[in-house]
Amino acid sequence: MPLTILVVDDDLGTRLCLSDYLEVSGYLVVKAENGQQALDVVEKSQPHLIITDIAMPKMDGYELVRRVRARPNFRLFPPVIFLTAHTSTQDRVKGYQLGCDIYLPKPFELVELGAVVRSLLERYVLLTQGSPIPNSLSTNNQSLVTEKLSKSDYSEAVSQSIIINSQISLTAREQEVLSLLLNGLSNVKIGDRLHLSPRTIEKYVSSLFRKTDTNNRAELVRFTMENYLSN
Template sequence: MKELKPTRKTRLLLIDDDPNLILLVKDYLEFRGYEVITADNGKTALDILEDADPDMIICDIMMPEMDGYTFVENVRNNVKTRWIPFLFLSAKGQSQDRVKGLSKGADVYMVKPFEPEELVAQVESSLKQADRLLQHSRGADVAPIIQVPDDVTLTPKELEVVQMVAQGMSNREVAINLKVSQRTVESHVSNMLNKTNLSNRTELARWAIESRNA
């Protein structure tokens, strides 16, 4: 795949309560061709998400009013935003901090201080992965449309599982990430297939991705 070069001004939402970091990161990302929207805490960022539709979120953890953990949970529990690639950028660098950040819903966890080039590489990698998933979900133009009942409601845990399925994870990988047994994951997948009247995990992943872009 060609290296990702934003053409329509790929939009990033940057959230941090340090104005100096906001300025430096915003300038660097804008220099690389991205449009950058900023907020100084999770509460303000949620307000921004009501109108904005960012392609990716970069977020600090320790912030006033609403921290990053609470914010990412809100993002993942909202049908409109739950598929947005999410990167935590935090000074909390212990192993347990990384595990907590990823388990809360982040896709990438970077520790401050960081090299700007590494941040750009992580952003581009996450955007490429999201694009690959979208292209795969579309498949050939002749791929049948995924249809499910209008009243389908998934539990919070099922939403977590289907998100990881849509990322291409196996049941075993999902189980490791959620710290549950593989049998539990298989049960969640089976329940979702019954609810949606879909036939397999591939259709379930396609439906999850297409729901985001509907």
């Protein structure tokens, strides 16, 4: 039985990107759009690990973790990873005080997140069940993903693989925009990184939609993951 991971983020593209990657790595993934929805999922699914954003509508990540840790059977487990753009020292201290285990800033690298997830789950299983993570999680797909992702920066490798695997010709600038988009950056933040206006970034994103036959960021992320991870 695969270990269950709860992914909580109000951004659809981020949820799809994380869930696709984790599922290929051998985990069962359940998703929620905000902390309020996540509380119901926690009770129903009893996840082995939670990955959550902080800034979300209805209930933010801080309140979610506070309420989870307030429940007697969740005081220590499951482990919690904050995956967020809130990166100040004050934010991190508050997160740790509420009961998170790891604080990862956005934009993030999937290969690093994958390593953190496995490390936390190994400790979780050892402490709660007294045995290591089953070998079934070390699937061929997981080995393949790890091998590919360790060769270079994840987002750059993904954008390059689309050109090779799907015969899609992207310009150098489109590859840069795609790499930053996959890391969860908005058009404004991508523009800041590349010293371009948000309107110019919109044109590049529209070009990516056209070339990949997708209609929005979520579809583009899924298209990218499927074309990259299927090889």
